[in-house]
Amino acid sequence: xxxxxxxxxxxxxxxxxxxxxxxxxxxxxxxxxxxxxxxxxxxxxxxxxxxxxxxxxxxxxxxxxxxxxxxxxxxxxxxxxxxxxxxxxxxxxxxxxxxxxxxxxxxxxxxxxxxxxxxxxxx
Amino acid sequence: xxxxxxxxxxxxxxxxxxxxxxxxxxxxxxxxxxxxxxxxxxxxxxxxxxxxxxxxxxxxxxxxxxxxxxxxxxxxxxxxxxxxxxxxxxxxxxxxxxxxxxxxxxxx
Numbered sequence: 001x002x003x004x005x006x007x008x009x010x011x012x013x014x015x016x017x018x019x020x021x022x023x024x025x026x027x028x029x030x031x032x033x034x035x036x037x038x039x040x041x042x043x044x045x046x047x048x049x050x051x052x053x054x055x056x057x058x059x060x061x062x063x064x065x066x067x068x069x070x071x072x073x074x075x076x077x078x079x080x081x082x083x084x085x086x087x088x089x090x091x092x093x094x095x096x097x098x099x100x101x102x103x104x105x106x107x108x109x110x111x112x113x114x115x116x117x118x119x120x121x122x123x
Numbered sequence: 124x125x126x127x128x129x130x131x132x133x134x135x136x137x138x139x140x141x142x143x144x145x146x147x148x149x150x151x152x153x154x155x156x157x158x159x160x161x162x163x164x165x166x167x168x169x170x171x172x173x174x175x176x177x178x179x180x181x182x183x184x185x186x187x188x189x190x191x192x193x194x195x196x197x198x199x200x201x202x203x204x205x206x207x208x209x210x211x212x213x214x215x216x217x218x219x220x221x222x223x224x225x226x227x228x229x230x231x
Contacts, residue, residue: 045158107172
């Protein structure tokens with residue numbers, strides 16, 4: 001069955017860095033674009049970034065652009081999120097999610113999500 | 124970037140019908156998808172595209188679109204449907220994605 005398992009969260013001071021991982025199994029990882037989505041405590045979902053199936057295209061939310069880098073290693077079935085210059089407002093549970101895209105029909109949706117990993121940015 | 128607007132809180136009596144709306148310019152070009160989230164859990168896809176339900180999602184969940192507003196309807200709400208619901212779509216720019224602000228559904 002499809003599984004996405006995030007890891008790498010923890011407590012970090014403002015201005016420092018952290019790298020999250022998302023290990024995928026149960027499907028052909030290299031065939032799917034994958035996203036990072038975050039949720040601050042008590043708040044709603046916020047889209048963070050997307051990487052195409054082969055890693056050639058990457059897009060970021062304005063709130064993280066220039067500080068976060070999404071990448072993937074298809075040989076290891078793993079997605080990454082390198083987070084630099086962390087701010088207190090980056091405190092959130094970070095989810096990786098697989099996206100299904102039907103471009104012709106303009107249908108896009110996240111069909112599988114990981115359980116999330118908590119990142120706390122605090123001094 | 125685009126925004127998707129949802130009512131913050133909606134209440135429904137047990138076994139009655141409730142409709143949750145999601146309004147945004149991006150919905151004129153892209154279908155919405157809907158996610159249910161219960162406390163401490165990851166979001167769960169409940170509706171995508173033109174009223175499609177993933178396997179395992181009860182048929183009391185349905186979706187529709189009219190202009191720039193997408194709707195999620197729960198017909199015959201059950202106690203277990205009490206949760207936060209989020210809509211999402213591709214952004215009008217085409218390269219980003221956006222989530223609605225979320226609707227907390229309370230089943231009375």
